[in-house]
Amino acid sequence: MLNINNISKAFDTHQVLKNIHLNVKRGEIVSLVGGSGSGKSTLLRIIGGLSKYDKGTVTVLGKTIQGPSPKVGFVFQEPRLLPWLTVHQNVGFAAGKNERNDPYIDELLDEVGLKAFSNALPKQLSGGMAQRVSLARGLYTKPPLLLLDEPFSAVDALTRNSLQQLLASVAKRHHVTVVLVTHDVDEAVYLSDRVFVLGGIPSAIIAEVSIPSDKPRNRTDEALFNYKKIILEHLETVSQFNSTDHYLETKHA
Amino acid sequence: MSDKTLPIKKFYAYFLRPARGLLIPLVILSIWETGVRTQLIESRLLPAPTEVISLIAYLALHNNLAGHIGISTARVLIGFSIGALSALILGGITGLSRNFEAFFDPLIQALRAIPSLAWVPLLLLWMGIDEAPKITLIAIGAFFPVYINLVAGIHNVDRKLVEVGLLYGLSCTDLIKRIFIPAALPSLFTGLRSSLSLAWMFLVAAELIAASRGLGFLLTDGREIGRPDIVIAVIILFAALGKTTDGILKWTESYLLSWRDSYVMENS
Numbered sequence: 001m002l003n004i005n006n007i008s009k010a011f012d013t014h015q016v017l018k019n020i021h022l023n024v025k026r027g028e029i030v031s032l033v034g035g036s037g038s039g040k041s042t043l044l045r046i047i048g049g050l051s052k053y054d055k056g057t058v059t060v061l062g063k064t065i066q067g068p069s070p071k072v073g074f075v076f077q078e079p080r081l082l083p084w085l086t087v088h089q090n091v092g093f094a095a096g097k098n099e100r101n102d103p104y105i106d107e108l109l110d111e112v113g114l115k116a117f118s119n120a121l122p123k124q125l126s127g128g129m130a131q132r133v134s135l136a137r138g139l140y141t142k143p144p145l146l147l148l149d150e151p152f153s154a155v156d157a158l159t160r161n162s163l164q165q166l167l168a169s170v171a172k173r174h175h176v177t178v179v180l181v182t183h184d185v186d187e188a189v190y191l192s193d194r195v196f197v198l199g200g201i202p203s204a205i206i207a208e209v210s211i212p213s214d215k216p217r218n219r220t221d222e223a224l225f226n227y228k229k230i231i232l233e234h235l236e237t238v239s240q241f242n243s244t245d246h247y248l249e250t251k252h253a
Numbered sequence: 254m255s256d257k258t259l260p261i262k263k264f265y266a267y268f269l270r271p272a273r274g275l276l277i278p279l280v281i282l283s284i285w286e287t288g289v290r291t292q293l294i295e296s297r298l299l300p301a302p303t304e305v306i307s308l309i310a311y312l313a314l315h316n317n318l319a320g321h322i323g324i325s326t327a328r329v330l331i332g333f334s335i336g337a338l339s340a341l342i343l344g345g346i347t348g349l350s351r352n353f354e355a356f357f358d359p360l361i362q363a364l365r366a367i368p369s370l371a372w373v374p375l376l377l378l379w380m381g382i383d384e385a386p387k388i389t390l391i392a393i394g395a396f397f398p399v400y401i402n403l404v405a406g407i408h409n410v411d412r413k414l415v416e417v418g419l420l421y422g423l424s425c426t427d428l429i430k431r432i433f434i435p436a437a438l439p440s441l442f443t444g445l446r447s448s449l450s451l452a453w454m455f456l457v458a459a460e461l462i463a464a465s466r467g468l469g470f471l472l473t474d475g476r477e478i479g480r481p482d483i484v485i486a487v488i489i490l491f492a493a494l495g496k497t498t499d500g501i502l503k504w505t506e507s508y509l510l511s512w513r514d515s516y517v518m519e520n521s
Contacts, residue, residue, distance in 0.1 A: 070421075
């Protein structure tokens with residue numbers, strides 16, 4: 001489904017990513033974790049066609065990524081809803097110039113629990129609701145691949161849990177392959193089939209952790225805790241991360 | 254909120270709250286009227302409000318006041334439309350094209366630094382004393398607020414929203430239509446309202462210079478024949494017309510920009 005082959009990327013003289021290799025199978029959910037500045041969002045933007053890369057190739061379903069494509073859905077860290085459009089229009093915005101009144105929008109809104117807010121404006125939504133709309137917009141073009149860049153980092157813990165459950169169920173129902181960038185190791189372990197740990201300067205994939213536990217998962221499952229421990233240990237080894245303390249805090253919490 | 258208090262709150266919201274703005278002018282008018290009637294204020298310098306209102310009624314019935322108002326309003330609307338439309342076109346291109354901005358913006362900023370009234374002698378020399386110089390002067394005054402605010406509005410469009418448009422494959426024209434224009438509308442309206450109020454100011458300047466009709470002409474006439482009541486009546490009419498046209502623009506702004514998540518002060 002997604003093949004990343006030998007990708008490198010530099011901003012001016014600062015090399016961010018070097019020789020990244022990554023293959024994701026159809027229907028898989030994979031997470032990219034790493035400290036701030038580890039290039040995980042840059043890698044996601046490259047996959048989404050929003051950033052150029054200097055070397056290597058990125059293909060989705062065998063086609064090289066050369067720019068944004070309806071085959072790749074994107075959910076940003078902030079909902080990025082257009083404030084002058086209603087919830088319904090924001091989801092339909094994903095159709096680009098082919099926008100029309102489509103019953104599929106209502107289906108998606110129903111699925112994310114916001115059908116009743118179809119005519120609401122973004123200013124009337126909470127952060128979690130806005131991110132649900134953003135998720136519906138990301139799914140509107142029926143993309144085989146959905147990219148999410150720390151989508152739940154700005155919401156409270158309870159909302160985050162419910163959004164994670166929503167993502168897991170939506171990914172399953174739509175048979176969509178998901179690449180999720182997150183700071184939250186719990187989130188990565190709860191949702192993913194595989195977790196890739198990014199680190200180093202320039203950044204590379206330093207570890208790959210497979211999580212074969214059945215879904216839907218139980219957050220209190222001891223096995224999940226062990227995977228979390230393994231990922232945290234990998235993160236600790238990357239001494240140049242400024243944010244290692246954050247992970248240690250998470251570990252000992 | 255209980256059902257009993259609802260009608261009271263609605264009455265307050267629809268009638269009393271907007272009427273609050275009339276309170277202070279009414280107090281001032283009462284003091285003014287009392288001052289003239291008790292001869293604390295000389296009526297030959299400052300006639301009482303009731304006298305001014307009677308004069309407005311007289312002018313309306315016997316001196317074609319509607320014609321004067323009509324020609325002044327027409328001058329403002331035509332000058333404002335020409336100035337604002339030119340600013341929309343130039344400001345739109347300057348805001349969207351860095352190249353165009355590099356070539357033209359320094360010139361436009363230099364022209365903005367010229368006090369608009371300094372154009373008057375040149376306009377009179379070029380265009381005579383007919384309608385053209387008056388409308389041109391109003392258009393010059395109306396141009397700059399729209400231009401400045403529109404360019405700033407376009408430059409301040411959230412990069413992240415533009416990225417959403419690019420993500421969904423919008424063409425350049427669609428990006429302008431669906432992202433830049435709606436996002437820059439709040440700034441544009443700020444410019445349009447300043448521009449309209451400047452248009453009324455420049456109308457007075459234009460009609461004071463050379464006019465045989467219009468409110469500015471009545472103002473000059475009142476001064477020349479020593480009639481402060483006429484001058485005050487015209488000032489009040491300018492205030493009413495300016496407020497009305499601004500009110501229309503403000504209403505349009507609220508209607509078109511109802512999506513804005515603006516701070517609304519709670520009653521306290």
